[in-house]
Amino acid sequence: MTDQPTLAQLAEQLGAELRLAPGADAEQPVSGLNTLEDANSGQVSFLASANYRRFLASTRASGVLIGAELADECPVSALVVDNPYHAFARATAIFDTTPQPAPGIHPAATVDPSAEIDASASIAAGAVIEASVRIGAGVHIGANCVVGEGSEIGAGTRLKPGAIVYHGCSIGRDCTIHSQAVIGADGFGFAPYQRQWTKIHQLGGVEIGDDVEIGACSCIDRGALGNTVIGRGVKIDNQVQIAHNVQIGDYSAMAACSAVAGSAVIGKHCTLAGGVGVVGHVTVADGSHITARTLVTKSIESAGSYSSGTPFSDSRSWRRNAVRYGQLDQMARRLKELEKQLEGLAHRDGTED
Amino acid sequence: MTDQPTLAQLAEQLGAELRLAPGADAEQPVSGLNTLEDANSGQVSFLASANYRRFLASTRASGVLIGAELADECPVSALVVDNPYHAFARATAIFDTTPQPAPGIHPAATVDPSAEIDASASIAAGAVIEASVRIGAGVHIGANCVVGEGSEIGAGTRLKPGAIVYHGCSIGRDCTIHSQAVIGADGFGFAPYQRQWTKIHQLGGVEIGDDVEIGACSCIDRGALGNTVIGRGVKIDNQVQIAHNVQIGDYSAMAACSAVAGSAVIGKHCTLAGGVGVVGHVTVADGSHITARTLVTKSIESAGSYSSGTPFSDSRSWRRNAVRYGQLDQMARRLKELEKQLEGLAHRDGTED
Amino acid sequence: MTDQPTLAQLAEQLGAELRLAPGADAEQPVSGLNTLEDANSGQVSFLASANYRRFLASTRASGVLIGAELADECPVSALVVDNPYHAFARATAIFDTTPQPAPGIHPAATVDPSAEIDASASIAAGAVIEASVRIGAGVHIGANCVVGEGSEIGAGTRLKPGAIVYHGCSIGRDCTIHSQAVIGADGFGFAPYQRQWTKIHQLGGVEIGDDVEIGACSCIDRGALGNTVIGRGVKIDNQVQIAHNVQIGDYSAMAACSAVAGSAVIGKHCTLAGGVGVVGHVTVADGSHITARTLVTKSIESAGSYSSGTPFSDSRSWRRNAVRYGQLDQMARRLKELEKQLEGLAHRDGTED
Structure with missing residues (x-):
């Protein structure tokens, strides 16, 4: 302003x-x-x-x-x-009164000589720009950010203080990456072997489209083979976890504390409310809406609104009902048995008529 | 010691x-x-x-x-x-053996000349203090922390290494803000427009009272219009997400991984166990206790204990019961039908007497 | 490569x-x-x-x-x-093409003279190594990491950019700690007193075994009295929260967004899927598997697979079923009543035969 x-x-x-x-x-x-x-x-x-x-x-x-x-x-x-x-x-x-830093590299920043930094970009104190990084026009790299070897940051993008981009990642134009977000950490891949775990080094990267916002403390892991891909115009809130090789379609939005497991594909124009989970390897149709705290355990084939979970109540009522949850199958069987018996009775009654 | x-x-x-x-x-x-x-x-x-x-x-x-x-x-x-x-x-x-740093500004810190730093404060290596910041007596700013333009840190407050405060935020006296906590990142606000999202710049700030503790990797977003407010003596654990314009009443405590959505108002002396969620725009009465992993989906009018969720069990029993959850409404209708039929039978029986 | x-x-x-x-x-x-x-x-x-x-x-x-x-x-x-x-x-x-830094201390790192750094270790720009730290052979400390007073980092371990270790913690050999992870922040301990909270200073530390991986934005809190202990070969994904005095047995693995509350003991060779919660002070038997988003509310005595939660569906069906959840106990009572009545009827019928 x-x-x-x-x-x-x-x-x-x-x-x-x-x-x-x-x-x-x-x-x-x-x-x-x-x-x-x-x-x-x-x-x-x-x-x-x-x-x-x-x-x-x-x-x-x-x-x-x-x-x-x-x-x-x-x-x-x-x-x-x-x-x-x-x-x-x-x-x-x-x-908006968000401070707009002047172009230039702060003397307390550390920039590898092989990095290409556009003259209109601003690199704040404490930022570390590693080898072969490319930083576009008008980019703001906030204080104490780190951009790893060979990564690219598109024109107009802002990294807020402390945001971290690993090596070999690509971020589009006009994005905002908030503080403590981590782009390109290793996906969680280990092969079980003799009751121990052998690391599967994560050979892919992360590819983020233009006009994307990623919230504070959110993580977008790099792919195991091939890239994790965040589409154009996607909006991701704080503390969101995107696992390796996930794809998020253009213009989808995900509220805080959501998590998408490995290789899941979220369509375009989807909205995930807070705390949604999506298990690995499933597909969510374009235009789907998922309500707060839902766990999506299989693919969603068509647009619509989807939910899971139980209503909340005072703890005493809740406890009474929750204990019945563990008896549900037995209750269903007893119900069926009653129906059978009643039909028998009714039938017998019927024959008396 | x-x-x-x-x-x-x-x-x-x-x-x-x-x-x-x-x-x-x-x-x-x-x-x-x-x-x-x-x-x-x-x-x-x-x-x-x-x-x-x-x-x-x-x-x-x-x-x-x-x-x-x-x-x-x-x-x-x-x-x-x-x-x-x-x-x-x-x-x-x-x-307690937590190291107590000596007063002074480490040569490897970056402090804007316009910042006012009390002589008894300690600013560690790698910390970045932006323009017009005010830092009170006895404050510790840990290594690689960032305090954004115009923010104020009250006397006796400690920011642990890597904690980040955006511009225009106010933190009270004797607070502890743990590593990677983010105070004042943008609230998640976007207006849908032509199937894309237009950013709602977040014009408010964050206001944190005295004697507050905020855990590692927790986020307190700035307000959209007006401030997000954390009351006096509030204790917030790790990985907690507080959205824009939330108000947390004095002396409330929230365990790890809890999340409060936009504009919700949590009363005083509330306790939220781990992983609790509170949806946006609701009010939680003073003195409420919410048990672990509960999702609060509407306002709580009076103090008490509140819960949601299902009990855990071995996966096999769980699967049998969970599948019945999707049949609950149908079961309830069948139960009602049985009651009606049985009443009919009993009535007929009755007339035979 | x-x-x-x-x-x-x-x-x-x-x-x-x-x-x-x-x-x-x-x-x-x-x-x-x-x-x-x-x-x-x-x-x-x-x-x-x-x-x-x-x-x-x-x-x-x-x-x-x-x-x-x-x-x-x-x-x-x-x-x-x-x-x-x-x-x-x-x-x-x-x-794998992850960049391998050359040994040595970057001029933009800040290393306390009392720290012992092996000559083959690499300390990147912006890293801060506090007093009496010991860093083993071949260790990589990434850009803008902080290692607190007296902590030890075993040979071959890598801290990715921005990872933070508080004072008095010990990390084994050949570990990988990803960006924004926080090792040794205060456990969440407060004694209620006159409707306020008195801090319980956390006097213990964190002890991490060899060959452990800890994901981005994950937190391992220090113990209140005695240490929080992560066993050998444990693999922890992103945004995981481990509270004070938790013990995780050797070779267990925990997917993203899981959380373990204070003093819980997770056995060896356990696998926790994404978003699992474990309440405080319980024990989970060696070899247990917990499915996604389960909340473990009491001890697990023997190996097996454990689950909680409800299936997801379209929101309309879900709403119909969810409302019945609050009637479950009443439904169970009505079912029992029907069984009694029907038995009465059958008995009467039987006497007519």
Whole structure:
């Protein structure tokens, strides 16, 4: 964010039609964004869901990003747009205060002479860039990041402090890799031999498309043979684990603490809620949605919503019910037996008629 | 730990009444702490739970932190206290050998000239302190930590090696942030648009109270609008994920691998066991206890213990029962049908009487 | 990998009998390894599971590691071995291209003068080695790693970039510790006192045996009193959490996102699939196998396979069944009541006969 835009400038940048409230001033500077409920004068808000409509009448915002169908209800200046939530997202870029480092290599960074660093890239203090690395235009490598031998970082990509990329990995353009993320650690491969484990060295790499975001402490392992592949526009939250040779299709999104086991293939435009697990070697169809904490144990053949797990309750009720879980098969058999007996009785009864 | 305290000194420091065993010496140096079972001569132990009372008679400890009601059973010198477990906790501080770095900025640290570092703070090798950071008295910033632009670290707080704080975050006094923890990474916010994702830049920060501990590889995301807030005295274990705009009430504790989704509000004095999940936008009442691996899918209105999940068993029985889970609704309907039929039969029978 | 071995050399290194296909050349250089399906000319493949036998006839590989019983089916040169999967694992070591750093201390590393570093060890840029550390022969300490005061790293062990070892820990020989792993952070110990928490300083350390692998972002906490112990040959995947005073027996393996709570004892030769949880203070028998996402809530007395959880399905069916979970105990009681009633009816019926 540089200077504060005026209401009129903000509307123009977002392609919004500005409908000024009586007495409002199109030249009022906009200091920031906030919710309808919490916004103060000088801030702009947005109405993107019917759930929040009840806060509209009393908002103190100086402007509201709003659809045409509700603009008449807006008690303050309306910035009328087709898609208020998307307009809000675009507005956040205008008000973002994330520090933007100047180009250049910090004297406390360590860069191998064989690395090719674009002159517009910024390499922060403590970063280590190993041999034969290639770093594109406008890239930010944060403090204490490490980029391993021969890896490539595409133009416009940002590695936040402490992110680590092993050797031989490729990251596309305009990606964001958050702190402590690990790209290209060894997949977990060991052959059992004489009751011990022989390591299967992981000979593949990691290939990440353009416009990907990877959260803090997330891990994308390198492939055993061939690459682990993260498609274009994929969004991965914190503490997500992607095992060797997984493929994630374009524009899929995975919330925090999800995990995908080896060689699983997640389709395009899938959404995995928090804590989802996907076992190895299965396929998840394009457009699938998996609800929180579900464990996907076999392939999903067609788009839809999928779930597993049990509802939560007070521990006492839960304990009573949980103990029955271990009796379920027996209960099912007893039920069937009862049905048979009852049919016998009914039949006998029937013959008496 | 400096020199070894004597039994008498230790008792005094802990406010314990020393009841010397026959032949014992109040001036005996205490070399350390151990369990009743494993303690050797020179060590002090504690009896804090009835489960361990059976080890009392045969302990080789030179002293035992013990309640008055059991002190007579103690075969060795007793250090009588009101709360033996709390006294033990206080004693661990006396015997702690965690290295305490000397004040000053290591030559291999990188500190922006605009940062304000208290003279009594210690900044280790490889640490990077960005512009406008403020670091209080007695703070330890461990090796290879990064503190982002404009963040504040309160007096007495310790960042262990590799911990990372993004820009614009505030950490209170006397906190401990363990290695690889990430404070202030972007919350996971994207607006869907034309089957792609538009980033919602995360404009808020993180605000952490005094006396908070955050475990290794745990993540506290910055807020989207407004701050993510961790209350005073909160204890967070390893690999915990706290999403944007979550609020954790004072003195709550969360064991490893727990995760709280966006905008959820956890009350004060709550305890979350390991692997608990809380979905977004719900509220958990003050004083709630959630058992291991529970997924909290709606608000908890009153204090109590809450659970979800199924018991474990051998895989064969489990498989038989698990398959019935997918038939539960059908079983419930068949059960109801049986009840109806049986009532019919009983009724008919009844009319025959 | 240095130069490409010939087919004959590879066979010799792996102790395989080379059965050349008609027209094949034992002197052909081998460029790498691949699956039967994806291998090209110049690559060697392997047949280790009946599932892949269907790809054998059409493989384009120049050689296949194969058991004697199927060698006759091999359309290309066969490298006949007793255990093709193990031979493949050994072959990956030959083709591994992981960069091997030269011995010596990088000028951008920070090494305390009191540390003992073997001359053949390699300490990368940004690494910080604290006082009294001992580093054995051939050790690699990656960029930006930290080894805390007094810790020991055995010969041949590799710490990948950013791995962190706290003070007073001991790591055996020939281990691999991946990036962002944390060895020796404080166990999660607090005594409740007046509705607050008093820290129990963690006075023990961590002791890791030889030939152990620990994945990225995994945490092994130090013991409260005494050490946390990881046995010889243990393999731990990414994002695994091992709490204080846990013991993991020799040659056990744990897949990603597993977590073991305080003082639990996992036997030897156990395998934990992804996302397994083990509660505190329980024991798991040698040779146990735990399936994905199981929560082990009590001790396992004998080897076997153990599971918990519910199957996944489409969300609609799941919701119908899940709601019944909360009625299970009531259903069990109704079932019993029906059985009683039916017995009554049958009995009455019986007396009529």
